[in-house]
Each structure stands twice: as C-alpha cells, then as structure tokens.
Amino acid sequence: MSEDAAASATDIVPENVNLDDAEEEESKRVEEMEREASKLRELQAAAEKQENGSAEGDASVPMETEEDRALADQRSIFIGNVDYGATPEEIQQHFQACGTINRVTILCDKFTGHPKGYAYIEFADTESVDTALAMDNSLFRGRLIKVTSKRTNIHGFNRGRGRGGGGGYRGGYRGGFRGGNGGFSPYRGRGSPPHMALTPLRQWTRSMATAVYPFSKAVIVPTAPPPPISREGLRQGKGLMEFLKETLPTPEKRKWLTTYFSKRHPTRIQPGSVLTVTMNHAPNTFSGVLLSVRRRGLDTSFVLRNVINRTGVEMQFFPASPHITNIKILRRAGGESSNNGKAAGSRMRRAKLFYLRDSPEKMSAISAGAKS
The missing domain is CATH 2.30.30.790 (SH3 type barrels.)
Structure with missing residues (x-):
C-alpha cells in the first residue's frame, strides 16, 4: 500500500505545479491591467484639474451682462470718417477735453486687418457724451469727423432675410486704448478670452494681407515725367499770337x-x-x-x-x-x-x-x- 500511495503522490505533484504557474501568470496580468488603469485615472484627474483651473481663471473675470453693455453704450459715442492712419492715442487726445475716457475702440476688417474708418469712445459718465457730441464736424487729421451717440444693438433686430444661415462673424478686433491702468490692447474684444485673441485663420489672413494699402502713408505713387518743352521757339517769338500778328492783318x-x-x-x-x-x-x-x-x-x-x-x-x-x-x-x-x-x-x-x-x-x- 505504501508503494502504491507513493506512486500516486508522484503522479499528482506535476498537476499542482502547472496550476500554480497559470495562477501566477493570471495574477501578473491583473496587476498590469490595474497599473494601466491607475495611470489612466491619474491622467484623467490631471486633465480635469487643468480644465477646472482654467474655468476658475475665466470665472475670476466677471462677464458683462446685457444691462452692463446697455449702460456702456449710453456712455459711448460713434466717430465716423476717421483717418485710416489714426491711432487710439490720437483719438483720445482729440476728445480728452470732453471728459474721462475709459476705452477707445477702432474697428478693423477681419480679413486684412485694416481699419474700417470709424471708432467708438466709452466715457466714464453720460455727461461727457453731450460734450463730445458738440465736436461733430470737427477737424481731425485733415478730415471732418462725424460724431453721434452709439446705439445699442438688439439681438435679432438687424437680422437679414433670405436663405442665409446664421449671422456669422461680422468684424475685426475691437481693441484700442483703455483709460487708467488698462494699457493698450489692440486685438482683444470686449469680453473675449486672451487665448482667443487671434485665431489661426486670422493670423494666416493677416500674414497674407499686403503691408501697404491705398490709404497708407508708405504708398509711393510714381509721378509721370513732365512733357518736354521747347523754349527756343518762345525765346525767338514764334508763338501763335506772334504768328497771327504778322500774318492775319x-x-x-x-x-x-x-x-x-x-x-x-x-x-x-x-x-x-x-x-x-x-x-x-x-x-x-x-x-x-x-x-x-x-x-x-x-x-x-x-x-x-x-x-x-x-x-x-x-x-x-x-x-x-x-x-x-x-x-x-x-x-x-x-x-x-x-x-x-x-x-x-x-x-x-x-x-x-x-x-x-x-x-x-x-x-x-x-x-x-x-x-x-
């Protein structure tokens, strides 16, 4: 009986060894999958943290409501027929006597980046608007500018008719001079985040636009050479009247x-x-x-x-x-x-x-x- 038991024991041992190896390999695969899952969770947490941080940074800047924009429009004026080479600083100096200026905005074309020829000024109070309206038809850089009150845009009021789609993007930047410590921000619109200041499409269109355009001072217009004048005939008195004086009577x-x-x-x-x-x-x-x-x-x-x-x-x-x-x-x-x-x-x-x-x-x- 002892010999038979020993023989059966020797027959069972290899089967147990094979089972242990399979369990170890399976446990290793499970551990590797758990490590990959933990790495994915860490990456996802980092991405969420970054998104939350950017959202908190954007939330720190208060968004303007419709009432705030309406009040800002009441303190703003529209300036037409502005010279294309005018800068926000020059416009600010021209209207400096009217009152405290919060912001000067010059509209530009979205494709070329060239000024459109009109601007907006936002004052600190509404009394300055009445004073600024008195400067209508005043001379600025050799042009008579048009000064009127800025109207408040109503959503859907100026929407066109027809088969067209949505309103689309209408204009270029609304940047300009900001009073106080705001400095000069030529490419940021009111309420637009910093990372959306210049999209790749706008950067490409501005790079493809010509640097010199017809209203620029850098344009060199070639002058035609004057026609040659024969002065010998004039010195000798061979003009038409001299000829008629001698031959007509x-x-x-x-x-x-x-x-x-x-x-x-x-x-x-x-x-x-x-x-x-x-x-x-x-x-x-x-x-x-x-x-x-x-x-x-x-x-x-x-x-x-x-x-x-x-x-x-x-x-x-x-x-x-x-x-x-x-x-x-x-x-x-x-x-x-x-x-x-x-x-x-x-x-x-x-x-x-x-x-x-x-x-x-x-x-x-x-x-x-x-x-x-």
Missing part, C-alpha cells in the same frame, strides 16, 4: 494799329474825333464821334456814336477785321480836320466820352465842329 491794317490806334504815336486818334468807317456789308458806311478806344493788339476796337432820326446809335469796329475796308478821319479832336496824318488841335480831357450819351447838345456841337 494786311499791311494797311497793321499801319492803322501802329499809328491811329497806338497809345503814344503822334498821329494817334483821340476820343472826340469824327470818323467815317467803310465796310463791305450793310451798313456800308457809318460816321460818328469816337467815344473810346480799346487797345488789345489784334483785338483792338473802337466805338463810334451818331444821332440818326433823333436816336442815338453806337457801333463797335475792329480795325483788323476783314470787313473793314477804310477808316477816314473827318475831324480830329479839338481842331480842324484832315486826313493827312497830322495831329491838329488839343486833346479831350477825358479818355472815354460816354457822357455824350446823356448830352445830345454836346454831341451835336462836336459833330458840327462848334466849341462845346
């Missing part, structure tokens, strides 16, 4: 212009002389008293007056005109007549005898050769 008419109607020639015709002008059209002849002479080179003209059937008649003649065929001097002013080119008598006291229009007796006396 006939030699006889050039003689009239240089003698009869000259200002200093000894045989010039004085006002008060009696002349007869012959023309190649009706009326063929006209005689009258010389009232005035208008010396303008080729455009020189003179006025004759006569009384026909108790009616005063005046005519203006141009000596260089091709319609004038002859000018005859019947009587020179103040003396006897002749057409020999010699001056006779004394000159009249006036250069223009328009007063003869109101004195028909003097007109008749001059035409008859009597002393007036």
Whole structure:
C-alpha cells in the first residue's frame, strides 16, 4: 500500500505545479491591467484639474451682462470718417477735453486687418457724451469727423432675410486704448478670452494681407515725367499770337494799329474825333464821334456814336477785321480836320466820352465842329 500511495503522490505533484504557474501568470496580468488603469485615472484627474483651473481663471473675470453693455453704450459715442492712419492715442487726445475716457475702440476688417474708418469712445459718465457730441464736424487729421451717440444693438433686430444661415462673424478686433491702468490692447474684444485673441485663420489672413494699402502713408505713387518743352521757339517769338500778328492783318491794317490806334504815336486818334468807317456789308458806311478806344493788339476796337432820326446809335469796329475796308478821319479832336496824318488841335480831357450819351447838345456841337 505504501508503494502504491507513493506512486500516486508522484503522479499528482506535476498537476499542482502547472496550476500554480497559470495562477501566477493570471495574477501578473491583473496587476498590469490595474497599473494601466491607475495611470489612466491619474491622467484623467490631471486633465480635469487643468480644465477646472482654467474655468476658475475665466470665472475670476466677471462677464458683462446685457444691462452692463446697455449702460456702456449710453456712455459711448460713434466717430465716423476717421483717418485710416489714426491711432487710439490720437483719438483720445482729440476728445480728452470732453471728459474721462475709459476705452477707445477702432474697428478693423477681419480679413486684412485694416481699419474700417470709424471708432467708438466709452466715457466714464453720460455727461461727457453731450460734450463730445458738440465736436461733430470737427477737424481731425485733415478730415471732418462725424460724431453721434452709439446705439445699442438688439439681438435679432438687424437680422437679414433670405436663405442665409446664421449671422456669422461680422468684424475685426475691437481693441484700442483703455483709460487708467488698462494699457493698450489692440486685438482683444470686449469680453473675449486672451487665448482667443487671434485665431489661426486670422493670423494666416493677416500674414497674407499686403503691408501697404491705398490709404497708407508708405504708398509711393510714381509721378509721370513732365512733357518736354521747347523754349527756343518762345525765346525767338514764334508763338501763335506772334504768328497771327504778322500774318492775319494786311499791311494797311497793321499801319492803322501802329499809328491811329497806338497809345503814344503822334498821329494817334483821340476820343472826340469824327470818323467815317467803310465796310463791305450793310451798313456800308457809318460816321460818328469816337467815344473810346480799346487797345488789345489784334483785338483792338473802337466805338463810334451818331444821332440818326433823333436816336442815338453806337457801333463797335475792329480795325483788323476783314470787313473793314477804310477808316477816314473827318475831324480830329479839338481842331480842324484832315486826313493827312497830322495831329491838329488839343486833346479831350477825358479818355472815354460816354457822357455824350446823356448830352445830345454836346454831341451835336462836336459833330458840327462848334466849341462845346
């Protein structure tokens, strides 16, 4: 019996050894899974802790309510036609006399980042708004700016009609100068968190935008070269008027212009002389008293007056005109007549005898050769 028991014992031992090895391997796998689960729990706890920390940091900044925004809009003004190169500091200096300024906001395009040409100012009190409205149409950087009260936006009031989707993103940054210790934050909107100041899309669009745009002072506009001017012809008197002066009138008419109607020639015709002008059209002849002479080179003209059937008649003649065929001097002013080119008598006291229009007796006396 002892030998049989020993043989059976030796047969049972290997089976127990195999069972122990399987249990150990299974326990090792369980421990490894527990370690992985603990690591996952630690990572999850760290992520939750980080999220809670960021949420607490955001919660520390109080969010503005609709009432706060409405009150801020009541203390704000809208400024239109603002120069594109204006800075928030310059706008703050322009409206500094109106009151304490909390914030200056300049709107920019969301794609290019360029200013849109208008801005907002938020004052510390509503009394400053009334003072700022008086600066409407004031001059700022060479422009007349438009100053009005800022209206409060109502959600859904300005929503468009049609098949379009949601309202979408409307504009660029609402940054600018902040009064007090706020400093200058050009890219943060009111209530927007710091990490959302510039999205990757906006950064890419701003990097792709041109650095120089039409309203920038850095734009260099090439000027066209002036056309070449030939000054030799001007120095030699070869202009159009000089050419017409020599070719347009006939030699006889050039003689009239240089003698009869000259200002200093000894045989010039004085006002008060009696002349007869012959023309190649009706009326063929006209005689009258010389009232005035208008010396303008080729455009020189003179006025004759006569009384026909108790009616005063005046005519203006141009000596260089091709319609004038002859000018005859019947009587020179103040003396006897002749057409020999010699001056006779004394000159009249006036250069223009328009007063003869109101004195028909003097007109008749001059035409008859009597002393007036």
